[in-house]
Amino acid sequence: xxxxSGIEVPGRSLRLPIVGALSSVFPxxxxxxxxxxxxxxxxxxxxxxxxxxxxxxxxxxxxRELAERxxxxxxxxxxxxALIDESTSRxxxxxxxxxxxxxxxxxxxxxxxxxxxxxxxxYGRVHAIGxxxxxxxxxxxxxxxxxxxxxxxxxxxxxxxxGYAMAAAASLAGLELATENSLLNYYGGGYExxxxxGGSFQKLG
Numbered sequence: 001x002x003x004x005s006g007i008e009v010p011g012r013s014l015r016l017p018i019v020g021a022l023s024s025v026f027p028x029x030x031x032x033x034x035x036x037x038x039x040x041x042x043x044x045x046x047x048x049x050x051x052x053x054x055x056x057x058x059x060x061x062x063x064r065e066l067a068e069r070x071x072x073x074x075x076x077x078x079x080x081x082a083l084i085d086e087s088t089s090r091x092x093x094x095x096x097x098x099x100x101x102x103x104x105x106x107x108x109x110x111x112x113x114x115x116x117x118x119x120x121x122x123y124g125r126v127h128a129i130g131x132x133x134x135x136x137x138x139x140x141x142x143x144x145x146x147x148x149x150x151x152x153x154x155x156x157x158x159x160x161x162x163g164y165a166m167a168a169a170a171s172l173a174g175l176e177l178a179t180e181n182s183l184l185n186y187y188g189g190g191y192e193x194x195x196x197x198g199g200s201f202q203k204l205g
Contacts, residue, residue: 001132002190003183004036004056016189018177025183034186041192044070046200048080050100051192053130054114058094062087075102077109084111097129101201108196123164132187139172162195162204169193 013023014034026033041051044067052059066083069075075083080102091098097114116133119125120140128136169191175182182188193204 001130001182001187002037002039002192003034003187004038005032005131005186006035007031008033009035016183018173018188018190019180019183022183025180034183034189037189039192041194041203042067043194043201043203045074046202047074047103048100049194049196049201050098051129051194053097054095058091059096059098062091062096062098077102077104080109081111084113088113099127099129101196103196103199103201123168124161130187131185132182135182135185135187136172139175140168158196162193162197165193165195166204 008026008029008031010028012035013021013026013028014036015021016034016037019025022034038056040053041049042063043049048066048070050063050066052063069083073079084098091113097112099110099112099115101108101110110127112127112129115127115129116137117125117127118137118141123140126137126140172182172188172191176188194201195204196202
């Protein structure tokens with residue numbers, strides 16, 4: 001998702017691409033409200049993709065450090081996992097959650113800090129972070145589970161996974177417009193999709 005939330009600034013209300021002005025959802029005086037939209041999926045050199053949630057400043061600092069190191073000496077599975085292991089305690093203390101993938105010979109390697117993991121019939125194994133993690137789990141196992149995708153089978157390859165992700169993002173956007181529940185739980189505002197295409201991570205949409 002794209003939402004960043006914080007202390008309300010009197011007289012200012014964020015406008016969202018899907019629902020428009022937030023004043024109807026968070027009337028003036030609400031206190032803690034969505035205050036900005038920010039892309040939270042990052043692709044580095046086509047070989048490393050990650051998403052973040054939580055403390056904006058701390059997450060941005062870590063992603064910048066990661067990008068600088070990857071540009072100088074691209075990570076392999078060993079060096080990246082070592083960095084994640086040594087950074088996990090600090091990231092948790094700073095309220096930062098991460099999830100990502102690195103291309104490696106023969107496939108890709110996943111990593112996460114603070115993610116919620118669950119299995120679904122149609123989407124396979126899902127890792128979710130941020131304030132929307134529990135909501136996403138409920139959606140993928142209830143409302144969105146009723147949407148028939150390829151015979152209710154888990155995705156068979158990267159292209160089908162990308163299609164499933166796009167379908168889920170569209171459904172989440174539709175539910176946001178219809179119910180605004182995601183906004184009341186401080187997630188939404190737009191959805192990004194990154195997919196592994198031809199051995200390289202790419203943003204879709």
